[in-house]
Amino acid sequence: MSEISKDLVNSILSSYTVPYLEIDPISGNLVKDLSISENLIKLELELGIPVEGIQHVISKDLNALIKQYTSATDVIINISSKIRAHAFQKNVNALKGVKNVIAVGSGKGGVGKSTLSVNLALALHKEGAKVGMMDADIYGPSLPTMLGAHGKAESKDGKTVDPLQSHGIQSISMGNMTDSDDTPVIWRGPMATSAMQQLINDANWDNLDYLIIDLPPGTGDIQLTLCQKIPVTGAVIVTTPQDIALIDANKALKMFEQVSVSVLGIVENMSTHVCSNCGHEEAIFGTGGGETMSERYDVPLLGQIPLAAQVREAVDNGEPTVVSDPNSPITATFLEVARQVAAQVSRKPKNLALNMPKIVIENK
Ligand SMILES: Nc1ncnc2c1ncn2[C@@H]1O[C@H](COP(=O)(O)OP(=O)(O)OP(=O)(O)O)[C@@H](O)[C@H]1O
Ligand SMILES: [Mg+2]
Structure with missing residues (x-):
């Protein structure tokens, strides 16, 4: 099989819907890092929700998908969480901490x-x-x-x-x-x-x-x-x-x-x-x-x-x-x-x- 391109991996990611977020990693801007060297793919996703209970499922799904459509033999996926502050009503101040x-x-x-x-x-x-x-x-x-x-x-x-x-x-x-x-x-x-x-x-x-x-x-x-x-x-x-x-x-x-x-x-x-x-x-x-x-x-x-x-x-x-x-x-x-x-x-x-x-x- 030919060399694995980032475009190919991105299109695979686009076809996957992240549970609960109901969006794919590309549209949701969830990809923090993607590196490809020969048959090794390293992917880092960052989600705006806590991930303890779901990271294994997402990793497993994406691992299988990537291996199905590319010649990758090693796929390393790291999923982390970064919860952001979201907007609230106007004219009120945020609570410290x-x-x-x-x-x-x-x-x-x-x-x-x-x-x-x-x-x-x-x-x-x-x-x-x-x-x-x-x-x-x-x-x-x-x-x-x-x-x-x-x-x-x-x-x-x-x-x-x-x-x-x-x-x-x-x-x-x-x-x-x-x-x-x-x-x-x-x-x-x-x-x-x-x-x-x-x-x-x-x-x-x-x-x-x-x-x-x-x-x-x-x-x-x-x-x-x-x-x-x-x-x-x-x-x-x-x-x-x-x-x-x-x-x-x-x-x-x-x-x-x-x-x-x-x-x-x-x-x-x-x-x-x-x-x-x-x-x-x-x-x-x-x-x-x-x-x-x-x-x-x-x-x-x-x-x-x-x-x-x-x-x-x-x-x-x-x-x-x-x-x-x-x-x-x-x-x-x-x-x-x-x-x-x-x-x-x-x-x-x-x-x-x-x-x-x-x-x-x-x-x-
Ligand atoms: N799913 C459930 N199964 C069994 N018991 C429950 C369940 N949910 C609540 N209860 C019980 O019902 C009672 C009322 O629940 P709770 O105090 O949580 O309600 P509340 O809406 O906060 O009440 P209040 O309006 O007084 O603040 C409690 O004794 C609680 O243990
Ligand atoms: Mg109560």
Whole structure:
């Protein structure tokens, strides 16, 4: 066979669609380096999403494709991840140490926002991203319990607070601002919003790719103000499949629209009930709600999480399913949602100001 040309390799790459990104490496500008020497091809791809769980699949696919259409005997593929900062609403400032904020909301309470938020954060971390979590539920903070992140957050300088660390992610909650998790704090509306904002702005986030904000239930003033004042890259809406929950989810959709926050997609929680004894699946809350909403409002359905006793037990114990049962099918579903969320974020316009290299002037 004749010498392998870059054009040939490029056309092979053009024919391949990268999972989750739904684009080929050439059109997506993902090729960082390509070198060919005789029968050796070295290819480096850089993706804007975390790649731990998918790099092997992409390498394997491309290796097979390249070997099928060229005379290459050795193909070395390296896939890395570089998560960039993406744009958010106008007239808000970026958070120090945070590239992308993802807000998780719902119109209705108790649909599993917090459960989804913690598992989503842990799944993104497992995929290789640096992740933080903010519990914006000032009245009923649940992160300290769900993440096992108990205790009071420390402040070294009396101004900023250091997030707690648990299961590899940084987190902060109003529950970490008092000596005991369950000391009730009474807030009036405007005070609650400003306390929340202060907590978010004053936290020492350490170089986060994603900060997940678990919003309080509903679409009232607190939610609205928070979404106006925090730089949100995109929102995830959680709903259960029945009609009544979907009406509320729709309200959440409208609320995000109103404050110019783009909606990354919806997650249907408690889709079917999986019996822990026999594994039988039953659609207790009906079926197809998430799909209907996704079609009607043209927002992606990011995944469907089953109603399963293990999911509740795991968050109650501070060891969410993604860490306590890493190889279970439910964890696979959370990982799938995390990849879809990351892919949606990567499609948003980039925040050029935040991605500029820092200019350092040195006197020599
Ligand atoms: N997929 C699931 N399977 C089983 N139990 C679940 C599932 N999702 C959530 N739960 C349970 O349902 C209850 C409500 O969930 P969660 O607290 O996450 O909802 P929420 O929307 O954050 O509620 P709130 O509106 O009060 O903030 C919790 O006890 C949780 O453990
Ligand atoms: Mg909650």
